[in-house]
Amino acid sequence: MSTESDITPTPADRHHPLLKLALELGPLLIFFFANLRGPWLVEKFPALSELGGPLFVATGLFMAATILSLIVSKIVLGHLPIMPFVSGIVVVIFGSLSIWLQNETFIKMKPTIVNALFGMALLGGLAFGRSLLGYVFNAAFQLDAEGWRKLTIRWGIFFLFLAVLNEVVWRNFSDDTWVAFKVWGTMPITIIFTLAQMPLVLKHSLNPETDGEK
Numbered sequence: 001m002s003t004e005s006d007i008t009p010t011p012a013d014r015h016h017p018l019l020k021l022a023l024e025l026g027p028l029l030i031f032f033f034a035n036l037r038g039p040w041l042v043e044k045f046p047a048l049s050e051l052g053g054p055l056f057v058a059t060g061l062f063m064a065a066t067i068l069s070l071i072v073s074k075i076v077l078g079h080l081p082i083m084p085f086v087s088g089i090v091v092v093i094f095g096s097l098s099i100w101l102q103n104e105t106f107i108k109m110k111p112t113i114v115n116a117l118f119g120m121a122l123l124g125g126l127a128f129g130r131s132l133l134g135y136v137f138n139a140a141f142q143l144d145a146e147g148w149r150k151l152t153i154r155w156g157i158f159f160l161f162l163a164v165l166n167e168v169v170w171r172n173f174s175d176d177t178w179v180a181f182k183v184w185g186t187m188p189i190t191i192i193f194t195l196a197q198m199p200l201v202l203k204h205s206l207n208p209e210t211d212g213e214k
Contacts, residue, residue, distance in 0.1 A: 023073050024084055025187075027065035027091075032183040034058035035176070055175050056099050059107045063095040087114050108170040108178060111186070112163045119159030122152050147204020151197060158193055162186065 034041060038054025041061075051060045066088045074080055090110050098106040125132040131148035133155055143151065169185075170178045 019076060020073075020081070023069040024081075027062055027069055028183050028187075030065045031058050031062040032179055034061045035179045051099055052102050055104050055107070055179070056102065058179070059095045059098050062107075063092055066091045083118070086117070090114050090117075104175070108166075111166040111182060115159045115163035115166065119156045119163060122156035122159065126152055126156070142206045143201065143204040144206055147200065150200060150204070154197060154200075162189075 035054050035058035038057045041057060042049045048057050048060070051057050066084075070080055070085060070088050073084070090113055094106040094110040094113070098104060122132055126149065131145070131152045133148060133152040166182075166186075169181050173181075
């Protein structure tokens with residue numbers, strides 16, 4: 001099994017950008033729909049009632065969709081993206097615990113655990129002189145060492161912010177509100193943050209052709 005860690009993006013990455021987006025967003029959309037239409041799904045597919053209430057049904061389908069997306073990614077793209085892969089492992093572990101123990105806390109804490117893990121990994125990597133973010137965003141752009149260091153610090157702090165934000169939402173609002181936030185809140189926040197980093201990215205971007213001429 002190989003994960004997406006090469007500095008140079010694969011041909012499949014360049015030729016299937018929409019597929020990569022669909023594989024990452026698909027499971028989240030299924031999770032949102034299943035929680036919203038839980039009773040309807042149980043009525044159409046009675047076997048789903050064995051999982052429990054709407055959130056547990058959504059969790060089960062979320063797990064299945066996540067595993068399927070990773071399989072398709074491996075077959076079509078030839079590798080497993082690092083972040084979806086790590087997130088998928090946590091989804092399966094915490095989702096299984098939630099359904100088995102009929103305790104929603106485990107699946108609700110999954111985003112907290114994943115974001116905190118990524119945040120600490122990025123900031124911890126810098127402490128050892130390594131910018132791990134380059135292994136995640138290598139298919140998008142190439143930066144100089146200072147650029148990766150600054151961007152890694154920003155993303156590390158941002159992931160920790162998302163972890164805290166998830167804790168605030170699930171502990172203080174309804175299940176439906178938390179699910180809606182997980183799907184429709186986290187993504188826009190992440191997109192806005194990503195766009196806000198473009199000045200830094202442009203300032204520190206490397207031009208392979210120019211560098212080669214030098």
